[in-house]
Amino acid sequence: MNLNMNRTIRRSLISMIVLGMLSCSQSPNSTPVKKIGFLRDQYAEAAFQIDTLLNKSPFEMAHWGVKIIRANTGEVIYERNAKKMFMPASNMKLYSTSAALCLLGPDFTYRTTFWTDGTIDETGVLTGNIYIQGSGDPTWSWRFYDNNYDSLFIRFADSIKAQGITKINGSIVGDDNIFDDIPLGYSWSWDDEPYYYGAQISGLSFNENYIDYRLTPGKIGENARIDPYPNTDFVKVQNDLLTAPIDSVTDFENGRKRGQNSGWFTGRISAADSARWDAITVENPTLFTGYVLKQFLERQGIEVTGEPIDGDDWTAQVDYERYQPIFTHTSQPLSEIIAKVNKPSQNFIAETLQKTLGAILGDDGSSKSGIKVQMALYDSLGMDTRNLTIRDGSGLSRLDLVSPNTTASLLQMMWNHPDRDIFITSLPISGVDGTIEKRMVGTIAEGRVHAKTGYVSYVRSLSGYLWTLGGEPIIFTLMVNHYTVPTSLANKIQDTICTILVGMDYE
Template sequence: MKRNLILLPLLLYFYSCASAQKVVESETPSEIKTEISYFEETSLSRLRDELNQIFSDPNFSNAYWGVVIQSLETGEYFYRLNEHKSFIPASNMKLFTTAVALIKLGPDFKYKTSVYTDGEIKNGVLNGNLFVRGSGDPTISGRFNNGDVIKTFKDWADSLKNLGIREINGDIVGDDNYFDDQYMGTGWAWDDETYWYSAHISALSFNDNCVDFEIRPGKKIGDTAIVLLTPNTSYVKVVNRVLTVHRDSTTQIDFFRIPGTNIINIFGRISLKTGSYKESISIHNPTLYTVTVFKEVLESKGIKVNGKPIDIDDTNLSPNYDEMKVLASYESPPLSEIIKVINKRSQNFYAEQVFRTLGKIFGGEGSTQKSVEVVKNALAQMGIAPESISIYDGSGLSRLNLVTPFQILTLLNYMYRQEYFSYFYESLPIAGVDGTLETRMRKTKAQGNVRAKTGYVQYTRSLSGYVKTLDGEIVAFAMMVNNYLVPVSTANMVQDIVCQRLANFSRTK
């Protein structure tokens, strides 16, 4: 790095290109000793100069960057800028959630959701209630079932039929008491609640707590659009105000779910040339949603249900599961696969479910408060002081989260040396290949090389992870920018250029 030279004019003339000096005061004020240290410009010093120029981009004059880059082999810092300042991390928060989950739960951890009964089976009739007991599992969906969102429910129905059950004289009760009832994260924006990325948190969940919409144009201009739902359920009421427009018009569609209800308004227009428009919209009360769709599947399989789907919170029931029969169950994929969904797809719902699970298992309560305590205690073991980091959720959707680039680097450094590093590393998006980095850094040395977690909420962009240099040296980096007003693509470009420069860096050139 270039340093100011405090030299006499003559010495400055001779040594400005190849030397740096420091002035040292002796015990006697009148005596001044000057030491001149010679150095050659290195590839690392050139890299630092380039990074200084990159992060001085005038497009971000009203914003501020926080950056730290370190060799994980030598410990040498390649670059530091505001690394101890606090930033809103956005989805870089998922790095903390998934790292702690791997360490505390292990990569082989699995959720289990079971169907119990408090009744007896006689002559093909179950006289009693069915209880679906949730454990926080986020995976009951089509994601791990080849797109069949109701496969788990169909399997449960088959299990009941194999037990000879053809009719149920009782209710289908959803038990979500493994977690508390705070269904949104602290600091989440109310006007995001409609959308998939703000799906409700619940110990009993199904299909990411969303309904999936496919909207197609009508046959002619002016026709109301065709709306298809997955699952095809009576749980939501759709108000369709989307009209079909000329082929030359653009498609613009938006949604609004009335808070506290499952009335979903769709409005806008769809062009005749649009094949289909797809979106996932959150539902209210995931527990009731789960047991409603389960009841619908049971009936479609020929099992008559004389009761109703109901949330256990709306009953006086206190089931003793130790004394009840298990009729069917579902086991999730291992945590190593779950964190891939969290990090590669930046899936907020999965992150929040895992976050609450940590609070329940290690703090005795599936609440935000206990989850924060568990995560902070784990981070303390990594060298991150609990009082120096602000955590309000597990996904990064809250704008109340505050972390420093150095804390992210500390986490990345710590995980690099842990036995579960390969699971953590493999969960991260790969530049130009998959996840949220699929379309970035293509046709560069960074493609297939950079493994990093993206982060975005309005006016915030983050990218943190690992890259190998041209020499094969592995480097960890954290880049965060807050308060910018330029397009997100401009922030992406800066981060991508830095990653490309690191991927092309060599100490010998």
């Protein structure tokens, strides 16, 4: 009898517990019940989940580096291999853009002056040359002019016409001496040279020193149509791209001969495709700029009798004190420029910013000088630069090395900086824009993560800021090196970590 009574009591207790649990469960319209951490607080719970995720991930052969802190206090939530050195890939752009913003200021602009050593007669003929004194301006691109390849040069043509010039009996001479003549970043791979992300760096540049090509299928068995943007034949393209039947898979390659402006497209494009786009870089950006400008001016009715010339090949001495200015072009402010670096992860502009730091604040317009300026800034702000090796401005170099500690310190520095909002606004937003536009979509992290990605082969990084559901700002850096599984798996783990952090419930 006592046994039956005990069973009855146990059943009653269980029923009460179950009913209590059911009554506490949330319906879709109910008021959320605050979670109670019996064993761990929210920080420890998040750290436990992250640790479990990384320990069980298919990355046994790889190395993860993680640092997560509260932005307002610096309190560490989680860290793994935080002192170890990692290749950051394009996370290096965080270092370049933050240094430029801190040292040059958000209102900094590039100013490029067009000069002449000649005179204009009553008929509008300029007898003499036009000199473009390059300032290192990286904004002469469709990216800054509503995706229009001609917009900038239309302005230049109008400015020249405003001086009454109808013909130029002379040459267009490009002066790129604001920077050194090293066209590529330190230790860049030679086989990246033809592709837009490996474009050459110059003190005078146009269209980020590559040409876009629109590939349109023609009749089956015939060559596809290849149209250059901007409209120029500076790169001579061999067209071996054939139009294949509609049930074919598009498969083509393109490239450029080293040291030459000779490119090619080969392979097939399906007749079912509307159009494809690809790009080829140019050799000698300074000459490219003058060449395209000459072509454009002539299409605008301004004849240029001489050939475009790279100032390094100009035999006469350039003396701006004896020349007359025609007009000066001013770029967009730096606050806009860094957004064009970070959101799409644009290598060329990042490299240009680094050389600009060297030209304005260092010994010369070289990457080496720009890096010295950057390191001096970080030292002055108390960052531990022993775990920081910078070799370029974009992160394309595999000799760049940073630690999660150092990147977290950089992000903390910018969180406390007066231009914090400008810097954070320059970063991609999860599910909204930039390189994480398609990541974390449909999760609680959508729209709450502002972070810079990084990728080169076997390297994936994501670092920046996020806000929890309770509005708490978090600084995080997530790096993985030497993985051989698909990069999508690295993305998934990084996105899951961000979602865990966003879901932390702070009072």
